[in-house]
Amino acid sequence: MVVAGLVTRSSAPVVAGLSLLIGTPFIAALAIALGTFASRGRLAAYAAATIAFAALGAWLAG
Amino acid sequence: MTTQVLELVVVGLVGGSLGALFGVGGGIILVPGLIFVADLSFTGAVATSLVCIVATSVAGSTVFLRRQVVDLDVAVELQFFAVVGAVVAGLSAAMIPTGPLYFAFSALLVVTAYHMRPGSIPHTSVETRPPRRGAARGASVGAGLVSGLLGVGGGVLNVPILHLLLGLPFERAAAGSIYIIGVTAGAAAAVYLARGDVHVTVAGTTMLGTVVGASLTAALGVKLDQRLLKWGFALLLLVVAIRMVGRGLAQF
Numbered sequence: 001m002v003v004a005g006l007v008t009r010s011s012a013p014v015v016a017g018l019s020l021l022i023g024t025p026f027i028a029a030l031a032i033a034l035g036t037f038a039s040r041g042r043l044a045a046y047a048a049a050t051i052a053f054a055a056l057g058a059w060l061a062g
Numbered sequence: 063m064t065t066q067v068l069e070l071v072v073v074g075l076v077g078g079s080l081g082a083l084f085g086v087g088g089g090i091i092l093v094p095g096l097i098f099v100a101d102l103s104f105t106g107a108v109a110t111s112l113v114c115i116v117a118t119s120v121a122g123s124t125v126f127l128r129r130q131v132v133d134l135d136v137a138v139e140l141q142f143f144a145v146v147g148a149v150v151a152g153l154s155a156a157m158i159p160t161g162p163l164y165f166a167f168s169a170l171l172v173v174t175a176y177h178m179r180p181g182s183i184p185h186t187s188v189e190t191r192p193p194r195r196g197a198a199r200g201a202s203v204g205a206g207l208v209s210g211l212l213g214v215g216g217g218v219l220n221v222p223i224l225h226l227l228l229g230l231p232f233e234r235a236a237a238g239s240i241y242i243i244g245v246t247a248g249a250a251a252a253v254y255l256a257r258g259d260v261h262v263t264v265a266g267t268t269m270l271g272t273v274v275g276a277s278l279t280a281a282l283g284v285k286l287d288q289r290l291l292k293w294g295f296a297l298l299l300l301v302v303a304i305r306m307v308g309r310g311l312a313q314f
Contacts, residue, residue, distance in 0.1 A: 043138050050142045054249035057149030062256030 067267055069100045074114065074271020081118060081272075082279040084295055088272060089115050089214030089247075090174055093167065094302045096268065097309065104160040106261065108213030109254035112247045113265040114272040115215045119244025121273060126237040136228055137238045140202045144216070144246040147206025152253030155211055164310025167212050171303035174218050175296040198227040202242075210250035215243030 073095035081088030089111040096107035126132045155163075205219035217239045224235035254260050 043135060046138045046142045050138075050145045050245065050249070053142070053145050053149055054252055057152060057249060058252040058256040060153055061253040 070267040071271040073099050074268040075275035078272035078275025079279045082276040086217050093213045105259050109259040110265045110268050111213035112251035114269045115247035116244050117269045117273050118276050122240040131237040132241045137241050141242045141245040143199045143202035144206035145249040147203040148210035148246045148250040151207045151210025152250040161310050161313035164306050168303040168306040171299045175299035178292050178296040193228045198223050206246050209246045
């Protein structure tokens with residue numbers, strides 16, 4: 001899904017939504033990060049990557 | 063029960079007030095306060111402090127963002143690297159014995175006391191120097207590690223990173239730091255929360271004191287002899303550092 005987000009670029013929100021539906025917020029955030037990075041939204045990509053890493057940390061701890 | 067609630071509120075009030083007065087996140091006061099006054103464990107104090115830092119950062123950042131003094135282009139990038147450090151630290155904290163953490167916290171107190179002495183903050187003109195983004199990213203990971211392990215915001219590291227490495231004017235560096243420490247502390251707090259280290263009632267009560275203390279200090283615009291105040295604060299930090307070393311030695 002992450003790869004799909006990268007390849008299709010603008011489909012990142014769709015990929016993120018699908019990921020959230022199957023309960024993987026980390027993957028969703030990562031998809032947004034990669035998708036926005038691919039569409040040159042550098043700031044949004046960093047913001048999404050931050051959320052992704054924070055979600056990963058909480059997931060690993062819990 | 064009532065006594066502990068009062069203790070937590072007082073620790074929060076003092077932490078919030080001193081934090082607002084000296085431009086630090088407040089964790090440097092909250093963690094020792096929660097250990098020595100409210101009798102919390104080191105981990106419990108760190109977790110509670112991180113939650114409180116998020117609250118004070120949100121309150122401060124709202125004002126700075128509205129005034130457009132936060133350089134979001136830089137802050138959003140560096141917050142990612144700080145969060146990486148904070149999450150790694152939060153995950154590692156459970157595996158590190160508390161003795162060395164007390165010593166590390168004491169060292170941080172001494173460094174902060176050193177920087178607190180009057181005239182120590184270099185308000186130098188560094189805008190003409192080329193920004194060192196790579197070094198800033200690496201240093202931000204370090205600031206995140208310190209934040210996640212010791213329950214502080216890391217402002218003592220963030221301000222020099224933004225001001226000296228990236229050449230932001232001091233006021234913008236301080237505003238950016240307040241924003242970054244909230245995100246960093248939030249990510250670390252999420253790790254502690256997921257592990258069950260955050261006591262919601264304790265954190266909520268302390269946070270109440272912190273927010274009230276910070277808001278009152280900012281609203282009243284306390285006008286005291288800055289020189290005397292800074293020396294007093296530096297001395298207080300050194301005394302707390304000695305007590306933290308004592309507590310650390312008792313862990314062995």
